[in-house]
Amino acid sequence: MKVFRFDEIDSTNLEAWRRIEAGEGMPFIVVARTQTSGYGRQGHKWYSPEGGLWFSLAFEGDYRPELMSLAAAYAVAHTTKEVIDFCPRIRIPNDIVFGRKKVAGILIESKPPANVLGVGINLNVKEFPEELKSDAVSLHKVARSELDPDRFMELITSKFLKTLQSGNVSVSNWLCCLGQPVVFRCGDREVTGKFMGLLDFNVAVELDDGQLVECPVSLISDFRRAE
Numbered sequence: 001m002k003v004f005r006f007d008e009i010d011s012t013n014l015e016a017w018r019r020i021e022a023g024e025g026m027p028f029i030v031v032a033r034t035q036t037s038g039y040g041r042q043g044h045k046w047y048s049p050e051g052g053l054w055f056s057l058a059f060e061g062d063y064r065p066e067l068m069s070l071a072a073a074y075a076v077a078h079t080t081k082e083v084i085d086f087c088p089r090i091r092i093p094n095d096i097v098f099g100r101k102k103v104a105g106i107l108i109e110s111k112p113p114a115n116v117l118g119v120g121i122n123l124n125v126k127e128f129p130e131e132l133k134s135d136a137v138s139l140h141k142v143a144r145s146e147l148d149p150d151r152f153m154e155l156i157t158s159k160f161l162k163t164l165q166s167g168n169v170s171v172s173n174w175l176c177c178l179g180q181p182v183v184f185r186c187g188d189r190e191v192t193g194k195f196m197g198l199l200d201f202n203v204a205v206e207l208d209d210g211q212l213v214e215c216p217v218s219l220i221s222d223f224r225r226a227e
Contacts, residue, residue: 001027001028001029001157002025002028002029003028003029003030003031004019004028004029004030004031005031005032006030006031006032006033007032007033007034008032008033008034008035008036009030009032009034009035009036010035010036010037011035011036011037011038011039011118012030012031012032012035012038012054012055012056012118013030013039013056013107013109013116013118014037015030015032015056016028016030016056016057016058016116016118017109017111017116019058020058020114020116024058026058026059026060026114027057027058027059027060027161028057028058029055029056029057029058029153029157030055030056030058031053031054031055031056031149031153032048032054032055033050033054034048034049034050034052034054035048035054036048038054038120039107040094040105040107040118040120041093041094041107041221046105046120047128047129047132047136048120049125051122051123051124051125051126051138051140052120052121052122052123052124052125053119053120053121053123053149053152053153054119054120054121055118055119055153056116056117056118056119057116057117057119057157057160058114058115058116059114059115059116059117059161059164060113060114060115061113061115061164062112062113063115063164064201065108065110065217065218066201066202066216066217066218067164067167067169067201068108068110068115068117068164069093069094069106069108069217069218070090070169070171070198070201070217071160071163071164071169072094072106072108072117072119072156072160073090073094073096073106073171073174074090074159074160074163074169074170074171074174075155075156075157075159075160075163076088076096076104076106076119076121076156077089077090077096077171077174078159078174079152079155079156079159080096080103080104080139082155083143083147083151083152083155084139084142084143084147086098086142086143087174088103088104088174089174089175089176090171090174090175090176091176091177091223091224092175092176092184092203092217092220092223093217093218093220093221093223094106094107094108096121097176098137098142099137100135100225101134101135101136101137102122102135102136102137103121103122103136103137103138103139103142104119104120104121104122105119105120106118106119106120107120117160119153119156121139121152122136122137122138122139122140123138123139123140123147123149123152124138124139124140124146124147124149125138125140126138126140171198172197172198175195175197175198177195177223177224177225178195178196178197179194179195179196180194180195180225180226181193181194181195181225181226182194182195182205182223182224182225182226183222183224183225183226184203184215184220184221184222184223184224185220185221185222186203186213186215186219186220187215187219191205191213191215192205192207192226193205193206193207193208193213194206196212198217199214201216201217202214202215202216202217203215203216203217203220203223
């Protein structure tokens, strides 16, 4: 697969779209040592210093947004477990965490038939700004060793594409907050209840009155433990 490498770029996702619009054949990868304007869902800025793994995979296909999101989360979590033998958790919809600290984020953007998967991993990041120290962690700190970004990128890409082709993804063993009280937004609605897992790519939550409420993964935002 063709890989376009940059020392610094505004955003690997933006560069992937520029190349798609210029007629570049898919699949291909854009990877950068640093991003000046990295972003996540809802336009949230993503801190992208040297030491992290920041890449975007451009690919074609008509896939359910929920399948793409969960396939990507599975690929990142499974690769992390395979390489450093520590089990991270998937925090719906698109975060990979250790405890309550984020180690990776995922962003899927689609303009059929083209799709771009953006992955940001705090791989070997040594320091975080003060405002992020309580919310972010580096895999380097967890593994206590330097990690190979190319190996991570290759494994994640391979696992993601194979999962898409099979159409089957099981993340039950990786889910954060399973069986615990959570609060999140489902579109414009705020929901609080016990997280029961996923049913056909829908988040299932049991309310206080025993009612089971479902929400598509693609509509979930601000998912967290209820205090």
